[in-house]
Amino acid sequence: MSEDEAAQGTTEVVIVGGGFGGLNAARRLSSAGPASLRITLVDRRNHHLFQPLLYQVAMAGLSPADISTPIRSILGRDPRVAVRMAEVTRVELTERRVITSEGPLPYDYLVLACGATHAYFGHDEWEEHAPGLKTIEQATEIRRRVLTAFEQAEIEPDPERRRRLLTFVIVGGGPTGVELAGALGELSRHTLSRDFRRIDPGATRVLLIEGGPRILAAFDPELSRKATRDLERLGVTVWTDTRVTKIADDHVEAGHEVVHAGTVLWAAGVRASPLGSSLGVPLDGAGRVIVGPDLAIPGHPEVFVIGDQAHVAQPDGSDVPGLAPAAIQQGNHAALNILHDLRKEEREPFEYFDKGMMATIGRASAVAQSGRLRMSGFVAWLAWCFIHILYLIGFRNRLLVFIQWVWSYVRYRRGARLITERDWKLGADAAAATGERSSPAADDQAEHRASA
């Protein structure tokens, strides 16, 4: 009752998604909004994930927690902000409420920032053989597959099968594909070479397959060439203009070739969150919701869509790219327009400020472009390191990532070379676990019981 009364004069803003877009919308509303605001951020996960460094988790350079921050601890101080860990199943636009696994959430304003997942272009059966890289779980699964491939190659007597185990295919030559391929080349050439006895990790074959005419298609052609050259220096073979037509357990068909590969990674395509299609509003070809210049759905000024989930047209006809800075700017802008509404001011159209983009290839090698500036090699790599540390959330994560990068750089090593399994139970398989150290604790107890 009293809660209802108190809620009379309030404005309920629901934000779905704790990525760059949603988080920045919540922060801006929290810092600049009136006391009457109630902000609820819903996410399936309890953490904000710093996606740009996820490939380093997959490549055993960083730990998952180093690039994750609990959403609660980012937003926890403002009493107007509530964080709910729940799954959003659909949005009821006319009823103005979001249906979640933990009940409905009514809203006055809704900000959808659900991001994108990868897409297999109608070949969902490829996922089992070629995981993509969007979540922590996928990153640790990729890490498991890559490290296990080297372990198995070490004890494989048959040269044919050893060759297959040491062949890695990455599908897709965008920044993620390039970063994975470069890190894999480096991992095998430098990091693992000293630790394996019977295989020569330098014999590893890393194949980057791109359907278009060049890798890093969004970059300046000169940078694409430089990236290709740097990848080749790390032992990566780059195939362009090559389409993958089949991905099976032990091979990939691409162009007219069959590549026998033990590990295949998918970095080829994304599709906006499926939540958009439940709205019944126009979507673009990638499943993104087409929004107006104010970032709201035409006809639904109370619903904003931002980040990778939104198709935002620019004056020149192109759309805003799916990059972290774009999502951050849109999060801030959606918040700004909500605040304009509350103050009975006119909304402003979103203008994308293009900060440029960058991709890292390996140790001391990256490409970057910003405006008319082009950078590559060591300078671009230093800039990349600096900017990524800067954008990481929280002092602890910045410090831990920085230390691990310095250590990796100096020692040519990767610290998180940990193979973990999917199942936690001790079932028949795990029961024969070797090398598992017991804690004194339990032993004492066992003795205690045995003697009791």
Next chain:
Amino acid sequence: MSEDEAAQGTTEVVIVGGGFGGLNAARRLSSAGPASLRITLVDRRNHHLFQPLLYQVAMAGLSPADISTPIRSILGRDPRVAVRMAEVTRVELTERRVITSEGPLPYDYLVLACGATHAYFGHDEWEEHAPGLKTIEQATEIRRRVLTAFEQAEIEPDPERRRRLLTFVIVGGGPTGVELAGALGELSRHTLSRDFRRIDPGATRVLLIEGGPRILAAFDPELSRKATRDLERLGVTVWTDTRVTKIADDHVEAGHEVVHAGTVLWAAGVRASPLGSSLGVPLDGAGRVIVGPDLAIPGHPEVFVIGDQAHVAQPDGSDVPGLAPAAIQQGNHAALNILHDLRKEEREPFEYFDKGMMATIGRASAVAQSGRLRMSGFVAWLAWCFIHILYLIGFRNRLLVFIQWVWSYVRYRRGARLITERDWKLGADAAAATGERSSPAADDQAEHRASA
């Protein structure tokens, strides 16, 4: 051919298990053994796990990779040492070979250091509801359950169910149980209290249930009392002389009481690796192989069993406790006796040098005893921190753990508050992943569906 010829004069030592015992046996053989030695260390995992800090992974203080080191990178430099990631299925004593998932390994000497797993005293069905803490996977599963319980309590309107979600039961009052209970008390009192809006994490109920008359039974009674008092100060309720008779999805039956609990953790009993029972030699009540004073199986001087897998009688009739220092000493001693054999010297009997033991209760609180020395409180805690950093393997891990401890101490925070799911795929299951945890979530989902 040439390999066979070269192998004529060699001695094959196979070590099963990369825990404290196996690792130290391999290191000692590598450093002090002759050039003719061939050492193969087999482990199901690619990493050595620093088990004493595993509870900090479960309690979101550290990342898994911070307490794990690839076995290869520890032993990788000596060309006489080979590391194989494989599962050992059985040992054929008469044929002198170890059968692994990747083929047989013949040996001249065998060192079994397979450790122990936890045991549910004939109630294996309890595992699903009460995970133990022996592996990285179990630690992250416990972390997921604990953090998810708080998240669900935050959005649970029913006070009865909220109370259940915030009730945590730890079964077993040895060091692991005490450490888990203390960390849980601290997590709810200090770390999470600022981040949750609707629940008072201080209302969390942490219950430590011990079957014997006191917790930390192996310690001095005075230290048990101090530990109990410090636990109670953190909000932990300690029940001694209480046996758990049933563990179900949402409650525990202990003594004559029924405790409704959302999360139950198992720290009550261990059993030696089942590999021991395949040997056909005498075992003790906890499944440990009974070895002679030289640590070899009587009648099989070429087979050593060490660490938690071994029952080593001491002159006073007691057996060597299952502690890390004991495993380290036994690993070194087994190596020493192999070297004695090679030099045609007499074997030496193992003498356990009791360095004492310690358990931490929480921030600035621990108990420790060594010889006639007794320590508690801040001093014991500092000693605990120092010794555990010292025993960690690798500069990187030491530095990362140290930094995170300092950060946690200063900021009253835990950095690895990451909920990860079991499944990595994007499929239908993973999409509904938030509802996976215990009944409350599933209930909500069911209700939601019913109303839809």
